[in-house]
Amino acid sequence: xxxxxxxxxxxxxxxxxxxxxxxxxxxxxxxxxxxxxxxxxxxxxxxxxxxxxxxxxxxxxxxxxxxxxxxxxxx
Numbered sequence: 001x002x003x004x005x006x007x008x009x010x011x012x013x014x015x016x017x018x019x020x021x022x023x024x025x026x027x028x029x030x031x032x033x034x035x036x037x038x039x040x041x042x043x044x045x046x047x048x049x050x051x052x053x054x055x056x057x058x059x060x061x062x063x064x065x066x067x068x069x070x071x072x073x074x075x
Contacts, residue, residue, distance in 0.1 A: 010063050043056070
């Protein structure tokens, strides 16, 4: 059985990782790097992965699946 985090948690973690990645690329401060490392670790744990790019991909897939399940079928 696969555990999937609630979509709101996944969305927040994805946004945090993306934002911090952008800041780390332009800023490079130790504080931003530490916050990115923490967010990356959390997202990896939640998605069962070990690297940020993989974690982001898995999280986006889970978010897309959640959106599909929430949308009523129109025929």
